[in-house]
Amino acid sequence: YGFHLTAFAFKGKVQRIKIASKGSRIISISLKKADELIPYSKIPVNIHHHDYISPDDSRIQKNFDIISTSEINGFKAIQYMRHIKRPIFSVQFHPETHNINYNYSGIYDKKIINKTMTTGEEIINNFVLFCNQ
Known part of the structure; x- marks a missing residue:
């Protein structure tokens, strides 16, 4: 929920996916640019979404560089965004839940x-x- 709270804190609109995904799954996402957090142009990620933030949200666009999006059940969702001025990184996917992948x-x-x-x-x-620098 940290991703959603980050968007909400900047007045972004958290939306419910009408047809929630059934369980976790692995998808591949493309990144418009590599950075110190994710130094790749394409990566596989674990997702489990019921809510999303649209990349068309003007309040998010004003404050964040939208680095990756994906389509989930017909809804375009931000997967990775980074604040334009502050050291705030936020991902919708779950890098921490890899153990479920088994x-x-x-x-x-x-x-x-x-x-x-x-x-x-x-x-x-x-x-x-990055945090220890």
């Missing part, structure tokens, strides 16, 4: 499960390193 056996190739897990760990490590 429930995906038979659905996803082990390589993609492991890549999702290691990418999530790297994002968290990069955030900690």
Whole structure:
């Protein structure tokens, strides 16, 4: 809920997905630019969304650089945004829940499960390193 609270704090509109996703799943997202948190142009991520922030939200656009979006059940959602002036990073996906990915056996190739897990760990490590600077 931190992602939603971040958007709400900047007067962004948190919206409910009319058809909530059924459980967690892995998707691939593209990033418009790499940065110190996520140094890649494309990554697999674990998602489990019931709510979303639209990339068309003018209040969010005013305060944040929208780095990644995806379409979920027909709704365009921000996946990663970064405040324009302040050191605020916010992701909609779940880099911390990689352990649940092992429930995906038979659905996803082990390589993609492991890549999702290691990418999530790297994002968290990069955030900690950024905070310690």
